[in-house]
Amino acid sequence: NAGVTQTPKFQVLKTGQSMTLQCAQDMNHEYMSWYRQDPGMGLRLIHYSVGAGITDQGEVPNGYNVSRSTTEDFPLRLLSAAPSQTSVYFCASSWNRRNTEAFFGQGTRLTVV
């Protein structure tokens, strides 16, 4: 059982480039979300989805885009990378939004130069 799989594990981008961080889960979870983790701060919610075709913004959505065409996949797109987006990105999933354990991917360490 793979759980939550994120790719790539590491990425270096130049300012202005775009890219997509991939996230897939094989647990048939309804709820998926993206977080960023910066030193000394808690994880911050970027975007989330409560099911296929439904997405919404979190705490820090600017500069990021998401879509959810299937239950399994929830990619995160950086539209035009900026140094402020240098961070570690985590994808998570759970059965639904309430009262359930969250499962996290291994993370993507992104550096924007």
Add this chain to the structure above:
Amino acid sequence: KQEVTQIPAALSVPEGENLVLNCSFTDSAIYNLQWFRQDPGKGLTSLLLIQSSQREQTSGRLNASLDKSSGRSTLYIAASQPGDSATYLCAALSSNDYKLSFGAGTTVTVRA
């Protein structure tokens, strides 16, 4: 806006000592509180989840308590081992908007 705080940011103890990790939150309107473990360069692994109606939850050497009215949760790790060295994060799930708010974590080092 929910604010979650974990103090101290880092802790070093000798092997065998019991660990006490603190988590405080400002808004008591929560569905649950989760404790996670994060190893360097890895993702988060869920350790314990306490529902808002519960006072504590136990798993092996781990015990977590929740006091909603005072906005506090505590994770106890009995008889610590070097393998317990990691960063421990707590997260509160809001019952208003169903969003998880995370603390910045406590980094634990257990010395052999």
